[in-house]
Each structure stands twice: as structure tokens, then as C-alpha cells.
Amino acid sequence: MQKKRSNDPFWWxxxxxxxxISAFFIPVHVLxxxxxxxxxxISVPDYETLLQLAQHPVTRLYIFALVSLSLFHWAxxxxxxxxxxxxxxxxxxxxxxxxxxSALAGTVITGVLIWTI
Amino acid sequence: xxxxxxxxxxxxxxxxxxxxxxxxxxPYMLFIIRELTSxxxxxxxxxxxxKLNALKQGAxxxxxxxxxxxxPFSVTVHIVVFIFVLFHSITWFKLAPTAMVVKIGKKxxxxxxxxxxxxxxxxxxxxxIVWILLQ
Numbered sequence: 001m002q003k004k005r006s007n008d009p010f011w012w013x014x015x016x017x018x019x020x021i022s023a024f025f026i027p028v029h030v031l032x033x034x035x036x037x038x039x040x041x042i043s044v045p046d047y048e049t050l051l052q053l054a055q056h057p058v059t060r061l062y063i064f065a066l067v068s069l070s071l072f073h074w075a076x077x078x079x080x081x082x083x084x085x086x087x088x089x090x091x092x093x094x095x096x097x098x099x100x101x102s103a104l105a106g107t108v109i110t111g112v113l114i115w116t117i
Numbered sequence: 118x119x120x121x122x123x124x125x126x127x128x129x130x131x132x133x134x135x136x137x138x139x140x141x142x143x144p145y146m147l148f149i150i151r152e153l154t155s156x157x158x159x160x161x162x163x164x165x166x167x168k169l170n171a172l173k174q175g176a177x178x179x180x181x182x183x184x185x186x187x188x189p190f191s192v193t194v195h196i197v198v199f200i201f202v203l204f205h206s207i208t209w210f211k212l213a214p215t216a217m218v219v220k221i222g223k224k225x226x227x228x229x230x231x232x233x234x235x236x237x238x239x240x241x242x243x244x245x246i247v248w249i250l251l252q
Contacts, residue, residue, distance in 0.1 A: 024242050047172075051172055081155075
């Protein structure tokens with residue numbers, strides 16, 4: 001029933017890459033920075049150390065890929081969840097622009113931040 | 118007004134379906150939960166952007182963010198995010214053999230091995246991140 005769009009493989013590739021990188025790395029980030037450090041299980045690295053780490057070329061690339069691809073992963077999944085779950089297929093164009101537009105905006109912001117940090 | 122009789126002939130039939138169609142059966146429910154994990158993935162991406170911005174602004178802004186992220190509300194939010202992203206990781210790796218078929222020569226590598234390799238890589242990579250941050 002679903003009409004095949006010519007640009008779908010492109011979005012699917014971003015979705016797949018984002019799904020993989022987020023599956024590998026986000027849980028450990030949430031556990032360390034969101035739970036273990038605030039609860040005092042492990043000590044928080046000081047500001048200078050973290051800033052230096054963030055300025056390392058490998059870290060820049062890693063953070064950029066992690067944030068951007070995770071957003072595109074969301075965009076693709078959320079788009080189809082709205083289509084099928086909430087049955088909003090008739091709002092297709094708005095949903096398309098909202099989802100990928102937000103992911104693109106997040107990518108640009110992250111790019112600027114990571115470049116100038 | 119036409120008085121001529123016309124039979125009601127709808128050109129297409131649309132079955133009205135509840136938007137909660139997925140609540141009734143467990144597999145549908147798990148499917149929708151799996152799809153909704155993406156919201157938590159995106160939420161964490163946004164948290165990373167906020168942290169990156171604070172790190173860039175300087176030590177004072179960074180320390181202030183750390184304080185606001187150490188309260189019970191923030192920790193609770195992160196625990197919820199953690200549960201959903203774990204669900205995402207597990208379901209993602211379990212589906213890995215469907216998305217990629219690995220062959221050695223003509224022999225197809227069994228799906229269970231691909232899943233196992235993914236889970237091992239997950240543990241190794243997570244360990245790597247812990248190691249970098251605890252140095």
C-alpha cells in the first residue's frame with residue numbers, strides 16, 4: 001500500500017546509522033552523566049579536563065555524529081509513528097518538514113557549537 | 118433540489134480505526150514502545166546540545182548546569198530516559214541480523230552470532246567510554 005519515495009533510502013540510511021550509534025553509546029552516557037555522577041557514585045571530571053576532551057578532534061567528530069545521527073534516527077521513526085500510530089498520513093508534508101527540519105536544525109546548532117568550543 | 122433518486126455509492130470504504138489500535142495486543146504495544154524510544158534518544162541528543170553549550174560558555178555556566186542537573190527531578194528524568202534507551206539498544210541489536218546479512222564465502226553467518234557480536238561490542242564500547250571518563 002505504501003508508495004515508495006525516491007529519497008527514502010537516504011533517510012533510511014541516516015535512520016540506520018543513528019539507530020546504531022545511539023544504541024551503542026547513549027545508554028552509557030545517560031548512566032554516567034545523568035545518574036552515576038549526580039548521585040556521587042563516581043566523581044565528575046573537572047571543567048578543564050572536560051573542555052580539553054571536548055576540543056579533541058576525535059571527540060568533536062564523535063559528539064557531532066552522535067547528536068546529529070540520533071536526531072535523524074528520531075526524525076525517521078517519529079515520522080512513521082505519526083503516520084501509522086496516530087494515523088496522520090494526511091498531514092504527511094507537515095510531518096516530513098517538522099521531523100527532518102528539526103533534525104537538520106539540531107545538526108547545524110551542534111556543528112557550530114562543536115566547531116567553536 | 119433534485120428529486121431524482123440516487124443510490125448512495127461511496128467510492129471508497131474507510132474503516133474507522135481508533136488511534137489506540139496498538140493497546141489491545143502485546144506485540145503491537147511493544148512495537149509502538151520501540152518506536153517511541155526514539156523520542157528519548159532525541160531528548161538525550163538535546164541534553165547533549167545544552168551541555169555542549171554550557172561547556173562552551175565557561176566554567177561558571179558549566180558548574181551551574183551541573184548543580185541543576187544533580188537534583189532528584191533530573192536524576193528521575195535520566196532514569197526514565199535510561200530505561201527507554203536500553204530498550205532501544207536491546208531491540209536494535211536483536212534486529213541487526215534482519216538489517217544486515219553477513220556472509221563468509223558462501224556461508225551465511227547465523228543471526229544469533231551477529232546479535233552476540235553486537236552485544237559484545239556494546240559492552241566493549243561502553244567500557245571504553247567509562248575508561249576515558251574515569252582516567
